[in-house]
Amino acid sequence: MAQCVNIAENKKMCTCTYEPCPRKGNCCACLLYHRRHGELPGCLFPPEVERTYDRSIDRFVAWFNRGRK
Template structure:
């Protein structure tokens, strides 16, 4: 399947500008999965900016949003 990098970049919320996987969603997901993390687009903006991509950070921020 052909990558739609330019289209993906329109919605990419990752603020790490130097990432070589930016806009390459399948590579981004695979990279973070290998590291026990989630991609930045899974997080609210204020949490994404911390660059804490841990599963624990994901759970914390989404538990807070339910309260």
């Protein structure tokens, strides 16, 4: 994958709390990684859900549906 030219800017907005992540700030690599694992990236979750590291699509749908009822 090509080097991300926006890493510095992306890192300022990245809400992922997994600090040793080598993809932090490289959104393309992050999306690809999580997609391959049947997950969504942490930035799509609210902080209280993101901190659980449960990035499953099922967890996202449960959170999303809970907020819409």
